Amino acid sequence: MLRRALERFNVSDLSLYVVGAPIIALIVVGSFATLRAGHYTTRQWFDFIIFGLAQGSIYALIALGYTLVYGILRMINFAHSEVFMSGAYAGFFVASALSRSKFLDSNPVVGLLVIFAVAILTSVGVAVLLERIAYRPLRRAPRLVPLITAIGASFFLQYTVRGLFGSQFKTYPTVAILGGTWTLGANFVIQRIQVLVIVAAALLMFGLYSFVQRTKTGKAMRAVSEDKDVAALMGIDVDAIIVRTFVLGAALAGAAGVLYSLMFRQAQFFMGFIPGIKAFTAAVLGGIGNVPGAMLGGVFLGLFESVGPTLFLDGLKVPAPYQLKDVIAFTMLVLVLVFRPTGILGERLARAKA
């Protein structure tokens, strides 16, 4: 008995627990100290939470693209961050044109819808080309091969945009109706743009979930993700379903691109990288391949990143804890992978083979 237990408990496992346990202790002690010190008002915590929800909604929208494609092809589409960037960039051109012509001020709702539509179409176009050119010819190749082309495609798209439009940050025009704040109750203030981001993301995710659960295409997507050959024996055109999966993921990424740019008021060729990596983290966190998992993982990561630095580190007298938000996000990824490799809701990444 003891020998078997010892064999199973190998040195690398042990070292992971040695790293993990103090971090969890640190989080607990830090949170306790911060809350006891009481430097922050309820209103500030509220701000952190709302910002985290907005940020997390965007991660969730992007994460869905990773998880949908992974679910169906067992492949991480590392160029997905560039699908997001393309949408944001296309949205930028439409937004600045509409802003210059004053259309955005006179018809803000129509203007925003046009911006979203163009961004979504651009992202979808990029994703469909990506699938056709970079992935489909490699469908039968070893799994590492499409992963490499994904990274190559990612660089190709980044530097194409940089070559065409330059490397400087483009400032997104302001949309007057999104500028202000709303006051809730006594002293809770919420920015309008954050409300738009959270509500739009929630609606899109609800729409996607219903689509996957209820429509014929959604059911076929789930069937293809279980077994491509058997799906073909049902008369399902597997390639067409794969394309539709890319289209769905890209549409969400395009919308996320505009929401992100409206919130942070900028677009740049490299803007997809960090949100892309974070969204991938969120997808793994929720359980890659699992649709509700990606939503949950995204929102959770956003909240953790927003509330975490202050909550965990301020009480430990760490100066400027907010600078460490990325450290916290990725520490959490490592912890989740150590203690729950399947993610919150999903299947094992080890089965992924990339």
Next chain:
Amino acid sequence: MALLEVENVHTYYGNIHALKGVSLTVNEGEIVTLIGANGAGKSTMLKTISGLLRPREGTIRLAGEEMSHYKAHEIVGKGVVQVPEGRKIFGRLTVTENLEMGAFSKVDGAAIAEDMQRVFALFPRLKERRHQLGGTLSGGEQQMLATGRGLMARPRVLLMDEPSMGLAPILVQSIFATLQQLHRAGTTILLVEQNARIALQVADRGYVIQTGEVILSDTAENLRRNEMVRKAYLGIS
């Protein structure tokens, strides 16, 4: 003219020559069985007919129309429907959703609903479990679901790959009783089986396949009496 005609088909798995010029025919309304040992090429034959594998040589015709250039999902649309080996139901889809997937090539909602009622009448067990996930069904129920799912496509030819595999004898009896019921209702079936005894009981004609070649073909009755078949496949000396 036979409904399904397979002529001189050669199929390769990489460099392995799995089918070496197989020919067979299935007439309208017949149950034809393809029997043989493990690795003889039975499943390869069905995969080739279904378009999951491409024959390097030879022709496959349905009612005279050449089929071998169609893709797998198009072949289903033409009416050649396979119930794959090992059942392969979608474990994370409900029973109803599995049946809907079987009817994927159909667009007429009313006809689909009608077919589903027919499947439920054939397998009342599935109706009881229609909201359950496929993966939670027992082996026998999964075979019912796989068969029902195949019928949802309204097959002109139903290809059954090892329906008896992994099932208790009593369930095997009930599945084959269902096949006979379908046969009486006019369904054309090409049945691949390792269990030659039961396959030759329900079939009209049979082919014996060995290492990728048809070595014998006759009526089921004659095959049951054949000395070689009795020794090698029925275990009677």
